[in-house]
Amino acid sequence: MEILKVTDLTKDFGGLRAVDKLSLSIEKGQILGLIGPNGAGKSTAFNCIAGVYPPTAGTITFGGQKINGKKPWDLCKSGLARTFQIVKPFASKSVLYNVTVGSFATTNRRDAAEAKALEIIEELNFADKKEVLAGNLTIADRKRLEIARALATQPRLLLLDEVMAGLRPSEVDEMVQIIKHLRDNGVTIFVIEHIMRAIMALSDRIVVIQFGKKIAEGTPSQIASDENVIKAYLGEDYAVA
Amino acid sequence: MRQNQIHTAVTIGLLLVAFGLPLIVRSATYLHILVLLYLYAYLTTSWNLVGGFAGVLPLGHAAFVGIGAYTSTVLSLQYGISPWLGMIVGGILATIVGVLIGLPTLKMRGAYFALATIAFAEGLRVMVENIDYLGPLKLNGPRGLQIPPMNTGFTHFMFASKQPYYYIILILLIGVLVLTYLISRSKLGYYLNAGGEEPEAAMALGVNVARAKLAAMAMSSFLTALAGTFYAQFTLYIHPKSIISLDLSFEIAFIALIGGRGSIAGPVLGALLLRPVSDFSRIYFGDTLPGMHLIIFGTVLILVMLYQPRGLQEPLTRAYAKLLARWAKNP
Numbered sequence: 001m002e003i004l005k006v007t008d009l010t011k012d013f014g015g016l017r018a019v020d021k022l023s024l025s026i027e028k029g030q031i032l033g034l035i036g037p038n039g040a041g042k043s044t045a046f047n048c049i050a051g052v053y054p055p056t057a058g059t060i061t062f063g064g065q066k067i068n069g070k071k072p073w074d075l076c077k078s079g080l081a082r083t084f085q086i087v088k089p090f091a092s093k094s095v096l097y098n099v100t101v102g103s104f105a106t107t108n109r110r111d112a113a114e115a116k117a118l119e120i121i122e123e124l125n126f127a128d129k130k131e132v133l134a135g136n137l138t139i140a141d142r143k144r145l146e147i148a149r150a151l152a153t154q155p156r157l158l159l160l161d162e163v164m165a166g167l168r169p170s171e172v173d174e175m176v177q178i179i180k181h182l183r184d185n186g187v188t189i190f191v192i193e194h195i196m197r198a199i200m201a202l203s204d205r206i207v208v209i210q211f212g213k214k215i216a217e218g219t220p221s222q223i224a225s226d227e228n229v230i231k232a233y234l235g236e237d238y239a240v241a
Numbered sequence: 242m243r244q245n246q247i248h249t250a251v252t253i254g255l256l257l258v259a260f261g262l263p264l265i266v267r268s269a270t271y272l273h274i275l276v277l278l279y280l281y282a283y284l285t286t287s288w289n290l291v292g293g294f295a296g297v298l299p300l301g302h303a304a305f306v307g308i309g310a311y312t313s314t315v316l317s318l319q320y321g322i323s324p325w326l327g328m329i330v331g332g333i334l335a336t337i338v339g340v341l342i343g344l345p346t347l348k349m350r351g352a353y354f355a356l357a358t359i360a361f362a363e364g365l366r367v368m369v370e371n372i373d374y375l376g377p378l379k380l381n382g383p384r385g386l387q388i389p390p391m392n393t394g395f396t397h398f399m400f401a402s403k404q405p406y407y408y409i410i411l412i413l414l415i416g417v418l419v420l421t422y423l424i425s426r427s428k429l430g431y432y433l434n435a436g437g438e439e440p441e442a443a444m445a446l447g448v449n450v451a452r453a454k455l456a457a458m459a460m461s462s463f464l465t466a467l468a469g470t471f472y473a474q475f476t477l478y479i480h481p482k483s484i485i486s487l488d489l490s491f492e493i494a495f496i497a498l499i500g501g502r503g504s505i506a507g508p509v510l511g512a513l514l515l516r517p518v519s520d521f522s523r524i525y526f527g528d529t530l531p532g533m534h535l536i537i538f539g540t541v542l543i544l545v546m547l548y549q550p551r552g553l554q555e556p557l558t559r560a561y562a563k564l565l566a567r568w569a570k571n572p
Contacts (some may be wrong), residue, residue, distance in 0.1 A: 020374065041393070072444040072445050073444050073445075076444075081445070081446075082445050084442060084445070089439070089440065089442075090441035090442070090443075092440055097434075100434045101431050101446050102446045102447070104428045104431055104432065104447070106526070108428050110426055110431075113428070149442075150446070153446055189423075216516050234358050
């Protein structure tokens, strides 16, 4: 069953067409990767799906319902959560506080929200830092906090925008494990990433865009051997793989 | 556990001191200063719901003080309605006005919101200064309204001595502090903090930031207006320059910024520190250097912003926590 379906999504900023008739869909329980050169329109596509920008044209359906022009907070409550490429922690508050803000999406009670938040913090191997102020976290932990907060809203679909950028190789491996673990627990995942090793290991399917247009779609191995993709993005090194 | 017990003991001790103070302080002048201190702590705590938790900087809260004061005073002078009832009517009126101001302005960021609130409050002051009669209601323009001290007693919200006023404002202050505490631990409190700090992230986490801010604005305007009625009944004389003035709006913001916005103790600490400065500078420099207190406030504000940008509450709460830990260890 398709949980997200994007048809001919277009977004213009003044004279600039950031996303150009992009169509894609995600099956429930899948991990879909979105890759492309810098400025290809990946984050803009995410922002349209998450309700930050209203699309110029095209339709977005989530769980069978058209969600064009819905507000981010309403989308979040209907089960669509996202993280930000540039992390936005509530810096003056503790990790637990940050995550609790997310878990208030499904309850009005503070004790219930805090219990849920603690559960997620444990799940992400984060318990030792729950009282640390978010502003004092390392970049790896801030990325982890982004995921924890989004997860606390109990999403059916999670949009991850470059959660591995800036991490050390060992931290990337841990993040890959975390994302797989989330998928195994029933969360569908749509991920933007530049670290090829990670995206190849994670994705069931990958969509490649350039100048806002889709130039390829397929399994990781199909993408790695696609000539257009190699020329536009991956570079000759990947041709062998 | 021991720390919690000591903290409870300290809180009870402070409450006892606050309630017992009028037994020791007999001088009407000092009681007057204390009442104003609590009044400003109350005003700043109410302001803090928007200015602290919601992360915007309203600089026109005097408008709500004015609405509260004028509503209850006009109702009691012209229609004989008890100021207690007028207090509630004023609060509701201020809530409506607060929501109407908030709807377009709360979306503005930083200085624009501050400027918009200043503009509104100043607009209201100029209007009241130029209106003698609003329909059947006598506002008396720039001359203001005097409340004749004829019927003293609880139902008339008028007393011959300062003590009753002291207890009324003390109870109001404790009430608003408890309310703030409860809000800060509720969903609304979390949403306000999140929306104030990182609105985009908050929205993505299911927070309707605009609605949360509007709710805070509504509560803040209601509570602020109650203080307006209190002020009117305490001084028995209101006029636009004293009660809808920028001075008042700014002093509230000064107290909050110096004490610590967004914290519960901040407004009270700020008032404890700044109100005496304000009163004594008026007593000693009132003739020669009027406005001296604002210069002192400005200097203190610059120093605090440079060295303790979260306000004085931060180092003080840290020191208090340390003390608690030490007492808990060596009784």
